[in-house]
Amino acid sequence: VTSRTLSRQTPLAGDSYAAFLAELSARFVNTRIELLDEVIRDALRRIVEFLDVDRCSLTRITSSREVVLVSAYSPPGVPPPPPGNACAQLPWYANELVHGRIVNLTHPSDLPPQASDEQAYMQDSGMRSHLAIPINVGGMPTCALSVAMFRRAMTFTPEFIVSLRLVGEVVANALARRESEGRLRRMEAELSHLTRVATVGQLAASIAHEINQPLCAIVSNAQAALRLLTQGKSAAGEVRAALRDIAADSKRAGDIVSRSHRLLKPRELSLQSVSVNDIVRDVMTLMHGEILIRHLRARAELQDDLPAVDGDPVQLQQVMLNLFVNAADATATVSPGDREVTIRSEKVDDQVRVLVSDNGIGLTPDVAARMFDPFFTTKSNGLGMGLAINRTIMDAHGGHIWASANSGRGVTVTLSLPARAPARTPASRKA
Ligand SMILES: Nc1ncnc2c1ncn2[C@@H]1O[C@H](COP(=O)(O)OP(=O)(O)OP(=O)(O)O)[C@@H](O)[C@H]1O
Numbered sequence: 001v002t003s004r005t006l007s008r009q010t011p012l013a014g015d016s017y018a019a020f021l022a023e024l025s026a027r028f029v030n031t032r033i034e035l036l037d038e039v040i041r042d043a044l045r046r047i048v049e050f051l052d053v054d055r056c057s058l059t060r061i062t063s064s065r066e067v068v069l070v071s072a073y074s075p076p077g078v079p080p081p082p083p084g085n086a087c088a089q090l091p092w093y094a095n096e097l098v099h100g101r102i103v104n105l106t107h108p109s110d111l112p113p114q115a116s117d118e119q120a121y122m123q124d125s126g127m128r129s130h131l132a133i134p135i136n137v138g139g140m141p142t143c144a145l146s147v148a149m150f151r152r153a154m155t156f157t158p159e160f161i162v163s164l165r166l167v168g169e170v171v172a173n174a175l176a177r178r179e180s181e182g183r184l185r186r187m188e189a190e191l192s193h194l195t196r197v198a199t200v201g202q203l204a205a206s207i208a209h210e211i212n213q214p215l216c217a218i219v220s221n222a223q224a225a226l227r228l229l230t231q232g233k234s235a236a237g238e239v240r241a242a243l244r245d246i247a248a249d250s251k252r253a254g255d256i257v258s259r260s261h262r263l264l265k266p267r268e269l270s271l272q273s274v275s276v277n278d279i280v281r282d283v284m285t286l287m288h289g290e291i292l293i294r295h296l297r298a299r300a301e302l303q304d305d306l307p308a309v310d311g312d313p314v315q316l317q318q319v320m321l322n323l324f325v326n327a328a329d330a331t332a333t334v335s336p337g338d339r340e341v342t343i344r345s346e347k348v349d350d351q352v353r354v355l356v357s358d359n360g361i362g363l364t365p366d367v368a369a370r371m372f373d374p375f376f377t378t379k380s381n382g383l384g385m386g387l388a389i390n391r392t393i394m395d396a397h398g399g400h401i402w403a404s405a406n407s408g409r410g411v412t413v414t415l416s417l418p419a420r421a422p423a424r425t426p427a428s429r430k431a
Pocket residue numbers: 322326327330358360361362363367371372376377378379381382383384385386387388410411
């Protein structure tokens with residue numbers, strides 16, 4: 001058996017490898033997620049060519065600790081890797097990677113005795129050498145990059161291992177990005193579902209649309225009437241017609257407003273025994289993506305053994321979501337590392353309270369006075385309906401909502417809900 005070290009033929013640490021890596025990284029960064037598979041395949045091919053190896057594979061190490069083939073490149077004449085889940089077929093190998101250990105085999109005889117499946121596999125496929133490097137993202141191995149030799153054996157030098165790990169990290173980060181974007185999309189879908197449940201967004205759009213029509217008609221009729229009057233012609237009939245139209249359109253707009261007023265009242269509450277802490281946890285989960293994107297430090301300090309409240313879980317979630325988003329928005333001017341949102345829960349007398357605090361811009365007296373008014377907003381993309389609806393919902397629950405400035409920076413918005421009377425036990429009935 002001949003084995004050669006590769007460092008002699010390939011200038012791994014040299015400029016050309018650095019250039020190769022840089023180009024690969026740039027490709028991954030600029031790639032649209034949908035094209036990632038293609039770019040990965042191409043990268044594996046180029047690794048094979050650049051490092052002069054026979055096969056290069058990328059496997060994913062899943063959160064349930066399975067090792068699954070993502071992609072591989074082998075030139076004609078070289079057998080492809082076994083597809084699918086390596087755990088079942090190569091248990092020793094999979095176990096090493098799951099535990100973050102490098103598998104470095106110059107010869108099949110380097111395998112330990114217990115790796116009998118792996119020995120059989122190398123024998124049957126004609127594999128001479130194999131190197132697999134698990135790559136950590138966020139402290140956990142998330143994938144492994146491996147190369148295999150069939151034409152000849154190869155000793156993998158520490159330098160070679162470092163180089164392969166560097167490429168692996170580039171690929172692993174691209175994969176991680178795809179996964180987090182996938183999570184984000186799922187979360188957005190959930191959020192938009194919630195918005196539909198709440199109907200506020202939809203309602204606002206349709207109100208705007210419906211009101212726009214009569215308003216346009218009013219404006220053009222008013223302009224026509226003005227023109228007729230300034231021209232000084234006696235056109236009393238036409239002016240009267242224009243004014244009649246204006247009155248009719250104004251009434252239409254007014255009807256739309258009063259109709260939407262009714263709609264904006266919360267739907268029938270479906271009251272049930274609700275754990276406020278559970279809702280806070282749900283909101284934190286839903287906001288996970290936002291928290292990452294906005295560089296927020298979000299904390300929940302939840303009091304144990306909090307009594308339940310009588311509430312509509314969907315509506316209470318809607319309230320807390322708006323408070324969370326408001327708090328997050330308020331920290332937009334704080335530097336990214338320092339943005340904080342804290343949700344606390346506590347019991348005060350017979351009330352359960354949820355306090356949403358931020359260290360953001362705080363309240364001017366003007367904002368403090370008007371923030372709960374419908375359509376009051378200081379945001380370019382805000383509707384100003386969040387807190388107004390929140391207050392309606394809290395009223396319907398027999399609760400309260402208020403905002404106060406923190407002693408330091410930022411604002412705390414407090415929700416207060418009557419604690420549900422504890423279930424009566426025979427003992428308490430006697431007492
Ligand atoms: N935590 C906060 N810190 C500072 N200002 C706040 C905070 N929460 C709310 N505000 C102010 O109150 C205004 C009204 O908030 P509200 O939730 O009703 O509407 P919005 O967030 O502007 O729009 P949306 O209808 O999308 O919720 C905000 O525009 C902002 O000026």
